Amino acid sequence: MKSVIRASIIFALLIFAMACSPESPQSTFGTHGPIAELQKNLFLFTFWIAVVVFIIVEGGIIYLTFKYRSKKNDKLPVQTHGNLKLEITWTIIPAIIVVIIAIPTVIAIWETQVMPNEEDSLVIEATGHQWWFEFEYPTEEIVTANELHLPEDKDVIVKITSQDVLHSFWIPKIAGKLDMVPNHENQLYIKADDPGLYYGQCAEFCGISHAMMRFRVIVHTEDDYQNWLNEMRTPPKKLVSGSDEDEGRKLFVGNCSMCHTYDSYKKGAFTKEIDSQYNRWEEWKKDKENSAIVSAPNLTHFGNRITLAAGIKENNFDNLVKWIENPDEIKIGTRMKNHASIYKDENQLSSEQIEQIAKYLLSLKPSNESSTSYNN
Numbered sequence: 001m002k003s004v005i006r007a008s009i010i011f012a013l014l015i016f017a018m019a020c021s022p023e024s025p026q027s028t029f030g031t032h033g034p035i036a037e038l039q040k041n042l043f044l045f046t047f048w049i050a051v052v053v054f055i056i057v058e059g060g061i062i063y064l065t066f067k068y069r070s071k072k073n074d075k076l077p078v079q080t081h082g083n084l085k086l087e088i089t090w091t092i093i094p095a096i097i098v099v100i101i102a103i104p105t106v107i108a109i110w111e112t113q114v115m116p117n118e119e120d121s122l123v124i125e126a127t128g129h130q131w132w133f134e135f136e137y138p139t140e141e142i143v144t145a146n147e148l149h150l151p152e153d154k155d156v157i158v159k160i161t162s163q164d165v166l167h168s169f170w171i172p173k174i175a176g177k178l179d180m181v182p183n184h185e186n187q188l189y190i191k192a193d194d195p196g197l198y199y200g201q202c203a204e205f206c207g208i209s210h211a212m213m214r215f216r217v218i219v220h221t222e223d224d225y226q227n228w229l230n231e232m233r234t235p236p237k238k239l240v241s242g243s244d245e246d247e248g249r250k251l252f253v254g255n256c257s258m259c260h261t262y263d264s265y266k267k268g269a270f271t272k273e274i275d276s277q278y279n280r281w282e283e284w285k286k287d288k289e290n291s292a293i294v295s296a297p298n299l300t301h302f303g304n305r306i307t308l309a310a311g312i313k314e315n316n317f318d319n320l321v322k323w324i325e326n327p328d329e330i331k332i333g334t335r336m337k338n339h340a341s342i343y344k345d346e347n348q349l350s351s352e353q354i355e356q357i358a359k360y361l362l363s364l365k366p367s368n369e370s371s372t373s374y375n376n
């Protein structure tokens with residue numbers, strides 16, 4: 001029994017140590033932006049004060065317990081209740097500590113809560129859905145899902161909302177979290193220092209697949225970011241008539257395109273997609289059990305995505321086929337499984353048809369695709 005307890009403690013400590021490693025994908029210690037840095041420093045400042053307080057108080061308790069314990073069992077130690085000097089001392093010391101912690105805390109709140117000027121910033125609208133993230137770039141007129149592209153060293157204002165339940169937007173290495181609330185907009189100021197790939201995670205329990213609601217953040221150099229914007233406005237390569245990809249396109253248009261937009265590279269597509277998403281949401285709200293259309297990730301240039309199912313699986317042919325065959329296997333409770341007609345017995349697709357759709361989706365890449373690597 002003892003060895004089980006000892007092994008459990010060692011295991012728990014190991015997990016704890018691993019979670020704290022700055023290299024862990026969601027560690028708040030490996031910061032890559034000024035806001036995360038500010039928040040980390042504030043945490044460490046408070047943490048070390050707490051450590052000192054802990055050592056003094058616990059050390060005092062242990063020392064005094066041994067020094068003044070009664071040597072005989074029948075005798076009470078000397079009672080010091082009502083010592084005015086002591087009472088005043090241990091009221092004033094914590095008050096001073098609270099003030100010392102409050103000063104940098106208030107400064108940090110001020111620095112992170114006051115939004116930079118919108119004209120000089122990149123504005124992004126992020127919407128939480130069960131269980132994926134929608135990202136809109138209103139000025140650039142671009143819409144995408146689950147993979148957020150940012151330029152380095154740029155002030156970014158993320159306008160945050162939800163279209164169903166409470167979610168929370170969090171990129172641990174870049175900035176602290178903020179709730180995504182239906183019918184309400186919160187604003188989060190973020191900034192990334194270094195190009196690279198970062199992990200995002202929903203941080204508010206939002207239903208059965210809450211833990212499966214992730215996203216990726218791809219931070220580019222300014223040039224690469226401009227390339228990405230251009231690519232998002234470029235149509236994909238033309239498909240060869242009669243090819244698997246082309247057959248997949250027909251199946252996709254017939255079965256999936258009511259909820260998933262795949263052509264937001266077109267001029268004017270942005271406004272259309274915003275309207276469509278709004279209508280999908282309204283339809284779903286009216287009849288949550290049976291609505292034929294529901295909000296779903298925009299799949300424009302899906303072939304360029306690193307992940308699928310909101311950051312859960314690597315985006316490749318095998319995973320995509322598995323995902324289309326049975327989304328519940330990867331993420332239980334998806335609306336796709338509940339609402340799409342292809343999961344009703346009479347409309348089921350054959351394995352060949354599912355593979356054709358997967359090939360089509362993976363072919364969705366801009367025809368001018370540059371050599372930009374998003375997977376650094």
Ligand code: CUA
Pocket residue numbers: 128129131166167168202203204205206207210211213
């Ligand atoms: Cu969305 Cu948790």
